[in-house]
Amino acid sequence: MSATQTPSAPPAPSPALSPGEFRARVERLLTDILGLMGYPARLEFQDASDGSLAVALHFEAGMPSGVETGRRSQVVDSLQFLLNKMLHRPGVERRWVLLGAGVLPEPRNRKEAPAPAPAPVPVASAPPTPRPPPPARAAVAPPAPVAAPARPAKAAPAAPAAPAPAKRAMEADERTVEVAEDAALALAARQLAEKASSLGRFYALAAMKMEDRARVLKAVQGVPGVGVSGEGEGRCRRVVFTPDKPAPLPKRFLLPDDEDDFED
Known part of the structure; x- marks a missing residue:
């Protein structure tokens, strides 16, 4: 008989990083990524009220194309997505990092669930008042027959509408x-x-x-x-x-x- 193999135990979760270690890791990753992009920046950190870490990117050689101070852009959003993907690995405590161009970003706004509507209060209704019987109507003679009007001539079919103009291209050359x-x-x-x-x-x-x-x-x-x-x-x-x-x-x-x- 072959020896049975005991299943290996799952790896133990990594210990949680202290705030100082987490900031050092974020600073190291951001410095390397921005260096490869060719846009080095000075980093400013601040703990947000929702538990995340806000980071302001002060670019030293000017803003990248499409990036404006204090406004969201595809470049900063992509950099934030990549950074959080590298930080949030299995067995590591998750803490989100928010990036802002030139200024500290605002914390995320969590939408609160709307309060349930109050239940309607039943209102006792008064008993319906009996309606009096309708008065008798006098007999009315039927109206005299009226000759049907002559049918008008059939109108000619309308001409087909002109074809709609071609849709403009989404983007001009x-x-x-x-x-x-x-x-x-x-x-x-x-x-x-x-x-x-x-x-x-x-x-x-x-x-x-x-x-x-x-x-x-x-x-x-x-x-x-x-x-x-x-x-x-x-x-x-x-x-x-x-x-x-x-x-x-x-x-x-x-x-x-x-x-x-x-x-x-």
Whole structure:
């Protein structure tokens, strides 16, 4: 007979981190992520009233594209989602981290359940008063028959309605938009296009107005080794830089899979 194998015991949960250790871990993760993004920032911490940790990001080299002070953006929301995913692992006490651009974010508003409506109070109703019988009516002679009016001629069928005009496209082509040139934006767009071509990297500029996307597309015309186009619809529309010869991302630029890698 073969020896029976005893099932292994589940791993013990990790001990809860102290507030100082939790802040140090958040600061380490945010510093590494913002460094890889190319937007280093000074971090300001404050304990929120709902138990979460509020962090203000004071960018040292200017705000990223689409980020404004004191307002929510896709960049900050994505960074907050990624950070909480890395912090909330099995066996670790959960504590949410809220991020704000330039200012401390407000704590989450928890909606309270509405109070139940009071039950209706039964009201005793008075007994119905008996109605008197209706008076007798005198007999009325039936009306004389009336000749039916002549039927009018059948109207001709209406002409079919003209077809509705074609629905406008959700997004106009930015290359056809006439805008004034922005020298600073044009220089930054050309530098990003040359970087995508030389390194073989994919880049995208999101949360931009249609006029700014048009300025970027016109500024990068003629840059060799990279294709630039507008993709998406509505708020998700962005300018994408696609290199002609993509290159794999070096391992040292990838985010670590285990928190122990941050200790090195």
